[in-house]
Amino acid sequence: MPLHEPSPYEVLGVPPTAGVREINLAVGPAMRAARYTRQQIQDAAALLRNPDKRLESDLQQPLPPEPVDQAVGLLAPVLADPLLVVDRPQLPPAASFLAVHRAELAADFAEPAPAGADPEPPVPARFAADLSVLPQIEVPE
Structure with a gap:
């Protein structure tokens, strides 16, 4: 599934400067290429033949991005760091890691004894409690 709706120029494979004659001649090769459905090709040709609808479609199409020739120069300060x-x-x-086994945890999560x-x-x-939990104390002599 395409990410965007193809423009009528893409469907017919003609440039935006194409005239009615070029549009009529492009319908046959577009049908044979079968990249788009017959209905899409016919709709694109009908839209491009009608000057009012063509102008409306041209105004709604986003402009193609302009190439950036100096991309390396623009990104050089960022790429230097x-x-x-x-x-x-x-x-x-x-x-140094402590391994706790399931059997050791059983006592922690055991059901409490009945009250009383x-x-x-x-x-x-x-x-x-044993001596290992007490801090070391230096005994003066």
Whole structure:
């Protein structure tokens, strides 16, 4: 499916300066090329033969973009600077990552005990208090 509706000039393969004679002669080759349907070709030829509709169509068609010959010169200041460079921090060594297994998470997401059975929920063994959680203290001599 085309992105835009083809102009009648594209359908017939004639320049915008084509006269009625050129338009009539272009219908046959356009039909044989079969790039467009028969109805599209006939509509394009009828539109271009009618001076009022042709002028209206010409005014509605967007102008083609003008070529930029100095594109390299215009973009030179932008291309001189490097593109955005993001400094990514180094990844820590694999040994420093903590691996949590599903069995360890089971205690965290276990259903609580019924009310009244135990006033405080049990603390999983991996969260039990020991000396590893205390900060190191330098003892003066």
